[in-house]
Amino acid sequence: MINHKVSIVVIMLGISISLSAQKNGDSLTIASWNIQMLPKVYQPFTKLTRKKQNIRAPKIIQYLNAAEFDLIVLQEVFDRSIQKEISKGLIVNYPYQQMPIKEGFTWKLSSGVMILSKHPIKFLKNVIFNTSKKSDKAAQKSCVLVQVEIGSKTLLLGGTHLDSKSQESRYLQYEMTKSEILNPYLNDSIPLYLAGDFNTSNNHEDYKKMTHEFGLTSFSLDDDRPYTYDEYNTWNESGVRSWIDFIFYNENPYHQPFKQYILRPTLSFKGSKMDMADHYQIVLETVIY
Template identity: 25%
Template sequence: MNFKKSLLGLILLGFGLLTPTHLVKATTTDSVQPQTLNVLSYNIYMRPKFLFWDGQDVRSRLLPNKIQGYDVIIFQEAFDNSVRNNLLNSLKSEYPYQSKILGSDRGIKQDGGVIIVSKWPIEAEDQRLFGNVCAAEDCLADKGVLYAQINKQEQLYHLFGTHAQAGRNRRTTREQQFRIIKSFIDSKQIPAEQPVIIGGDFNVNQFDRSAYESMKTILDVTQPPSTGLQYTSDGQINDLKKGNNQSYLDYIFYSNNHLRPVKAVNEVLLIRADKEWKKTGETNQQDLSDHYPVYGRFEFGVCNCWLKYGIIS
């Protein structure tokens, strides 16, 4: 592990600025409560092994024990086919319902890397690709937006997962992609009394207020209050992240045009291996991805439903 990053991490842990556990805890009744949904969005940094060696096999074996207890997980960058298949097989006992991968491999071009796994039945799924709305090396990935309709004990949830254009200077392309996502959501004609949740790596830094507010306006979404780590991509403490840049790029939103939660939160989690693992020819590592995941907890109460229908003014 990089000594400076390791030392900084220990200092921050000592001051309580990093926490290895949930600040927001799922209750023991969440698993049997249809009106509550626990979602994890995780860019897992599983690039194709024929081009990159980032310890994908080791990390994919360590991940399953760290991502238990959710209703739904939205993965991004699950690019490598063999690594992804091994990971999905390891998750099947807890997340038996698994969507198709976004996009497809074509020659040297990769699929979109987004996949949704669920504890509850996926009753419908679909996807829309960004196609030529991309820039630079991102055009080598078949990116877009993935949809899954999930039935948690007769409560329907509509999940959309995406991984938007990378690059600080690619705002125009990203916003074109966000319009594609919004159009896709609208095309589903989801009833206003049902929840719509959109998660993923949006590659928009929350601290770039202009780009952040524009993204939310285009998608017509709300980000719940955020807790946990301050950044989802943090080069100062993450030993898989190159450089020292810090940014907040990953979100789980809810739609403003559909059933809104009575209570919701996003929490950036510090998920790491219990012990250091080693990439071939490099130093020891403990992080499991170059991003930290976002956990979203959403409660949809009965009173909120009444408000939707105007029964309570």
């Protein structure tokens, strides 16, 4: 009985702290989502790129315009025509945009990472990994970092998409993210968030290696299906269940994440329900001081 009362007190105290924080700071909602917008130019040659992009893209734009996110980090926005469609379709509600980056003259696709913001942003750095293997080599896998200005407050937001095929490549990408993005910019006075598809399951031993390398943490997730990629998604095969999409953050007195959850938006296609993408959204609510 005593333990039950203590639990109630702890819960109420947590709610009180969250409400107090929201009164004294600026509340923000950050979303990360791999939307699987593969290049349409390859569709005549392989069914692997035929993902109903022309049907899904307008629905995703409509959905994001109706959502109440402040910052959005998208991955796999590879198709250039869809990049432009998303940019134009969201420009009113998300006027500050970091488009997917492609550096140099190369046959490779861009990074596919796109950042959308209601608040002014400033590009800081993009590091191309150049460690990819197999099909991951088709894109310039990278990590991009921007500075976000919210009134007089500042935060840093990184977006990335790590390799899915090679564990060795991911290890190198952990290290490059740490040495070229986090080490130069991470400090105790500015909130930093790193969002994306890390292709590292939270229950795998590599997750501990990754978070230790980054020196960042992730908020708890209270969900009966704590997966951002699973077999119940209409695009995926049976037997897959992974939480591989994260919004990591540093711990300092200038921000306080207080809630994290998964959203699973769908659309109707030929009378049946279809997921908008093969990944679900991971969403973090936080307060900036």
